[in-house]
Amino acid sequence: MAEMRSEMKEERNRLLRESVKKIASTKVAKRAAEIDRAGVFPWDMAELFARQGLLSVMLPESYGGMDGDITAFCIIAEEIAYACGSSALMMLAHSVGLIPLMVGGNDEQKTRFYHRVAKDRALAAFALTEPEAGSDAASLKTTAELKGDSYLLNGRKCMVTNGGVADLYAVFVTTRPGERTKGISVFMVEKETAGLSIGKREEKMGMHGSDTTDLIFENAAVPKENLLGEEGGGWEIAMMTLNLSRPAIGAIALGIAQGALDFALDYTTKRVQFGQTLADFQGVQFMLADMAIQVEAARALVYKAATLLDQKIFERDKMAALGVDKLSATAKCFASDAAMQVTADAVQILGGYGYLKDYPVERMMRDAKVTQIFEGSNQVQRVIIARDLLRKV
Ligand SMILES: Cc1cc2nc3c(=O)[nH]c(=O)nc-3n(C[C@H](O)[C@H](O)[C@H](O)COP(=O)(O)OP(=O)(O)OC[C@H]3O[C@@H](n4cnc5c(N)ncnc54)[C@H](O)[C@@H]3O)c2cc1C
Structure with a gap:
C-alpha cells in the first residue's frame, strides 16, 4: 500500500514537472529578459501561476490546493528558475510565507488564510530579517504587545521579498523583548492592517523583477486570532x-x-x-x-x-x-x-x-x-x- 502511494506520488510529480516545464518554456522564458530589464514586478506571471495552481501547491486539496509536497515545490521552483529567476523567486517567497501557517496554524486560521490564497489569489511573504537582525535573526527588535483583543506591532522588517505586492505576511516579532529565541512569536498580518506601511523598494544586483521592500509597523493592530501557535513559539x-x-x-x-x-x-x-x-x-x-x-x-x-x-x-x-x-x-x-x-x-x-x-x-x-x-x-x-x-x- 505504502509502495503504491509512493508510486502514485512519483507519477504525479513527473506529470507536474512536464506541465511546469511547458509553462516555463512557452510563457515564462520569453518574458525573462524584459522582466530583468524593466525591473517591474511581473503581475502577468503571478496571475499565470495562480491560474495554473502553482501558488497553492502545498495547500490541501480541500482548500483548492494541489496537496503537493516539498518535492513538488522544488520541481516548480527548478523549472521556473530555468526560465526566469525573478518569477521563481516570487513563487518561492509566496510559498515560504505560507509555511508558518502550514506548520503552526490552527484549523480556523488555515481556513481563513488558505481561502484567501486559493479563492482570492492572495500573495504571501515571509518577514523575518530586520536592519539590525540578519544572520542573527534571534536579535530581532519588532515588538508585539497585547492590548485588548489585538497585538500592537511596532518596528521595521527589511528585504522582504514580495513585500510591496503581498496580501498576507508571516511576521516574526518579539513578545518578550530581550529573551531572544524564547520571546519570538509569529503573526499572519493582512495588508489592510492600519499602521502597516510599505517602505523603500530595493534596487538589486539581480532578481530585478522580484519585489524587495521594507515593512513598517507603527502601532499596527493585529487581531490576537492571527497569532500562529503559542506566544514565544x-x-x-x-x-x-x-x-x-x-x-x-x-x-x-x-x-x-x-x-x-x-x-x-x-x-x-x-x-x-x-x-x-x-x-x-x-x-x-x-x-x-x-x-x-x-x-x-x-x-x-x-x-x-x-x-x-x-x-x-x-x-x-x-x-x-x-x-x-x-x-x-x-x-x-x-x-x-x-x-x-x-x-x-x-x-x-x-x-x-x-x-x-x-x-x-x-x-x-x-x-x-x-x-x-x-x-x-x-x-x-x-x-x-x-x-x-x-x-x-
Ligand atoms: C534579494 C533578497 C531577498 C530577501 N528576501 C527576504 C525575505 O523574503 N524575508 C526575510 O526575512 N529576509 C529576506 N532577505 C534577507 C536575507 O535573508 C539576509 O540578507 C541574510 O539572512 C543575511 O543577513 P544580512 O544581510 O543582515 O547579513 P549579515 O548577517 O550582516 O552578514 C554579513 C556577512 O557576515 C557573514 N556572517 C554572519 N554571521 C556569521 C557567522 N556566525 N559565521 C560566519 N559568517 C557570518 C554572513 O554570511 C555574511 O557574509 C533577503 C535578502 C535579499 C538580498
Missing part, C-alpha cells in the same frame, strides 16, 4: 519553515545553473574560432563537464533533502534527529555555490558576448548570487552543518 516555527524551504532555494539555484549550462553548451557548438567550434576544444569540454558535475550533484542533494522533508515531521527535535537541519542546509549551500560557479563559467565560455546583455548568462549569474545569501547565508548554512557534525562527536 515563533522561533521553532521560523526554523521549521527555513528547513522546509531551503531545498527549494537550492532548486532555484539548480534551475538557474541548468539554464546556464544548456545555453553555454549550445553556444559552444555554434561559435567558431581557429577554424573549429568551441566545443572541439578540450579546455572548453572540461569546463562543460565540470559544470555538469556541479549541476547533477546539486540535483541529487536538493531532491534527497526534499524526499526527507516529505515525511512531514513538523517537530524540531525529531527533525534534528533525522538530520533534516543538516541535509536541508547542505542542499541549499551546495546548490547555490554550484549555481554561482556554473553561471560564472557560462559567462566565461561565451567570452565577451557572455558579458553583454544580448545573452542571458550574465542575468543568470546576477540572479544566482543571491541564492548564496538569503534564507541564511552560506556561511550560516556551514554553521548549521558543523553544529550538527559536532553534536554527534
Whole structure:
C-alpha cells in the first residue's frame, strides 16, 4: 500500500514537472529578459501561476490546493528558475510565507488564510530579517504587545521579498523583548492592517523583477486570532519553515545553473574560432563537464533533502534527529555555490558576448548570487552543518 502511494506520488510529480516545464518554456522564458530589464514586478506571471495552481501547491486539496509536497515545490521552483529567476523567486517567497501557517496554524486560521490564497489569489511573504537582525535573526527588535483583543506591532522588517505586492505576511516579532529565541512569536498580518506601511523598494544586483521592500509597523493592530501557535513559539516555527524551504532555494539555484549550462553548451557548438567550434576544444569540454558535475550533484542533494522533508515531521527535535537541519542546509549551500560557479563559467565560455546583455548568462549569474545569501547565508548554512557534525562527536 505504502509502495503504491509512493508510486502514485512519483507519477504525479513527473506529470507536474512536464506541465511546469511547458509553462516555463512557452510563457515564462520569453518574458525573462524584459522582466530583468524593466525591473517591474511581473503581475502577468503571478496571475499565470495562480491560474495554473502553482501558488497553492502545498495547500490541501480541500482548500483548492494541489496537496503537493516539498518535492513538488522544488520541481516548480527548478523549472521556473530555468526560465526566469525573478518569477521563481516570487513563487518561492509566496510559498515560504505560507509555511508558518502550514506548520503552526490552527484549523480556523488555515481556513481563513488558505481561502484567501486559493479563492482570492492572495500573495504571501515571509518577514523575518530586520536592519539590525540578519544572520542573527534571534536579535530581532519588532515588538508585539497585547492590548485588548489585538497585538500592537511596532518596528521595521527589511528585504522582504514580495513585500510591496503581498496580501498576507508571516511576521516574526518579539513578545518578550530581550529573551531572544524564547520571546519570538509569529503573526499572519493582512495588508489592510492600519499602521502597516510599505517602505523603500530595493534596487538589486539581480532578481530585478522580484519585489524587495521594507515593512513598517507603527502601532499596527493585529487581531490576537492571527497569532500562529503559542506566544514565544515563533522561533521553532521560523526554523521549521527555513528547513522546509531551503531545498527549494537550492532548486532555484539548480534551475538557474541548468539554464546556464544548456545555453553555454549550445553556444559552444555554434561559435567558431581557429577554424573549429568551441566545443572541439578540450579546455572548453572540461569546463562543460565540470559544470555538469556541479549541476547533477546539486540535483541529487536538493531532491534527497526534499524526499526527507516529505515525511512531514513538523517537530524540531525529531527533525534534528533525522538530520533534516543538516541535509536541508547542505542542499541549499551546495546548490547555490554550484549555481554561482556554473553561471560564472557560462559567462566565461561565451567570452565577451557572455558579458553583454544580448545573452542571458550574465542575468543568470546576477540572479544566482543571491541564492548564496538569503534564507541564511552560506556561511550560516556551514554553521548549521558543523553544529550538527559536532553534536554527534
Ligand atoms: C534579494 C533578497 C531577498 C530577501 N528576501 C527576504 C525575505 O523574503 N524575508 C526575510 O526575512 N529576509 C529576506 N532577505 C534577507 C536575507 O535573508 C539576509 O540578507 C541574510 O539572512 C543575511 O543577513 P544580512 O544581510 O543582515 O547579513 P549579515 O548577517 O550582516 O552578514 C554579513 C556577512 O557576515 C557573514 N556572517 C554572519 N554571521 C556569521 C557567522 N556566525 N559565521 C560566519 N559568517 C557570518 C554572513 O554570511 C555574511 O557574509 C533577503 C535578502 C535579499 C538580498
